[in-house]
Amino acid sequence: MKVTRFTTYRVAPRWLFLKVETDAGITGWGEPVIEGRARTVEAAVHELAEYVVGRDPAQINDIWQTLYRGGFYRGGPVLMSAIAGIDQALWDIKGKALGVPVYELLGGRVRDRMRTYRWVGGDRPAELVAAIGEQLEAGFDTFKFNGSEELAMLAGPRAVDAVVARVVAVREAFGERVDFGIDFHGRVSAPMARVLLRELEPFRPLFVEEPVLPEQAEHYRRLADSTSIPLAAGERMYSRFDFKRVLAEGGLALLQPDPSHAGGITECHKIAAMAEAHDVAFAPHCPLGPIALAACLQLDFVAYNAVLQEHSIGIHYNQGADLLDYVVNREDFRIDGGCIAALPRPGLGVEIDEASVIAASRDAPDWRNPVWRHADGSVAEW
Numbered sequence: 001m002k003v004t005r006f007t008t009y010r011v012a013p014r015w016l017f018l019k020v021e022t023d024a025g026i027t028g029w030g031e032p033v034i035e036g037r038a039r040t041v042e043a044a045v046h047e048l049a050e051y052v053v054g055r056d057p058a059q060i061n062d063i064w065q066t067l068y069r070g071g072f073y074r075g076g077p078v079l080m081s082a083i084a085g086i087d088q089a090l091w092d093i094k095g096k097a098l099g100v101p102v103y104e105l106l107g108g109r110v111r112d113r114m115r116t117y118r119w120v121g122g123d124r125p126a127e128l129v130a131a132i133g134e135q136l137e138a139g140f141d142t143f144k145f146n147g148s149e150e151l152a153m154l155a156g157p158r159a160v161d162a163v164v165a166r167v168v169a170v171r172e173a174f175g176e177r178v179d180f181g182i183d184f185h186g187r188v189s190a191p192m193a194r195v196l197l198r199e200l201e202p203f204r205p206l207f208v209e210e211p212v213l214p215e216q217a218e219h220y221r222r223l224a225d226s227t228s229i230p231l232a233a234g235e236r237m238y239s240r241f242d243f244k245r246v247l248a249e250g251g252l253a254l255l256q257p258d259p260s261h262a263g264g265i266t267e268c269h270k271i272a273a274m275a276e277a278h279d280v281a282f283a284p285h286c287p288l289g290p291i292a293l294a295a296c297l298q299l300d301f302v303a304y305n306a307v308l309q310e311h312s313i314g315i316h317y318n319q320g321a322d323l324l325d326y327v328v329n330r331e332d333f334r335i336d337g338g339c340i341a342a343l344p345r346p347g348l349g350v351e352i353d354e355a356s357v358i359a360a361s362r363d364a365p366d367w368r369n370p371v372w373r374h375a376d377g378s379v380a381e382w
């Protein structure tokens with residue numbers, strides 16, 4: 001079998017789909033994207049196509065190593081997201097050619113179902129109690145929300161109290177009936193993270209995510225030593241080599257690589273094993289589309305230390321399309337009691353409605369994350 005063609009589709013809300021065709025008529029799909037830089041990753045995917053078209057798609061490991069090591073400059077969000085989507089599509093092809101889901105190719109399932117969580121509250125966390133109340137009715141009990149709006153490097157008690165008050169309101173409304181992660185989203189400086197972690201400890205969040213910016217990763221250990229709240233990070237790390245440093249340093253309780261940013265299934269499968277060796281949990285980041293989620297789920301069912309799967313149903317970014325809008329086998333993504341079963345179909349387990357993708361690609365928005373500013377006019381971390 002040989003790879004014959006790469007086709008990319010930018011679609012609402014902010015996703016990039018890659019279709020890889022072969023001379024055997026088997027097609028694989030991937031989701032190579034950096035949110036806000038879809039066109040950049042699209043260009044990288046088509047540059048990397050030169051190394052893949054004409055190759056046997058079954059040679060996933062050698063193609064991955066060629067894509068990674070074939071360029072003198074490597075790593076980082078754009079190239080590793082491009083490699084990720086290509087890798088996902090190659091696994092999709094391999095599974096379809098052999099008639100099995102990818103998790104079977106990786107040794108079979110270690111669990112029957114995977115716990116998931118969903119976003120509430122939006123960019124500037126608001127209406128958390130109402131949003132959680134609605135979702136609790138719908139059978140969800142695990143959530144994530146942003147901890148704060150923009151936050152100054154040195155924020156006083158009023159700003160700290162505003163963060164705590166939202167969490168108090170959730171606990172007062174639902175007690176321990178709900179679990180939640182709090183995403184600091186890189187908006188919090190290291191000194192303020194230490195203050196907030198102390199103030200939030202009594203409310204026992206499941207984890208605090210990106211307690212500081214990934215550029216400040218050396219603080220993870222110090223912050224972990226100051227709190228009992230499990231710390232999580234990983235969406236802005238892009239390979240084993242990024243993750244090996246934070247694992248060696250310690251401090252993270254959960255690694256959250258995104259299989260659409262960190263080199264795909266091939267790379268994230270290795271990262272999950274590295275995490276397990278350090279008694280660190282694996283919780284793939286996935287605010288993206290159905291192909292990205294399908295890739296995550298293939299990993300969740302083979303990684304012993306997989307604990308939580310993010311999905312983007314109803315996420316505040318999904319304006320113009322939601323998670324399953326381009327999916328034929330929507331029933332396979334059913335979430336019962338907050339958990340999802342292994343996707344039964346061969347390959348990644350997602351059947352894409354290409355006609356709807358082509359239609360949506362005709363007027364795809366160029367999504368950009370907001371650029372926030374502090375009261376003094378300086379740029380704020382979003």
Ligand SMILES: O=C(O)C(=O)C[C@@H](O)[C@H](O)CO
Nearest residue numbers: 035183185235285286287369
């Ligand atoms: O899902 C998460 O944990 C996030 O922090 C959302 C962020 O990744 C946005 O997708 C960036 O555009």
Ligand SMILES: [Mg+2]
Nearest residue numbers: 183185209235
């Ligand atoms: Mg996050």
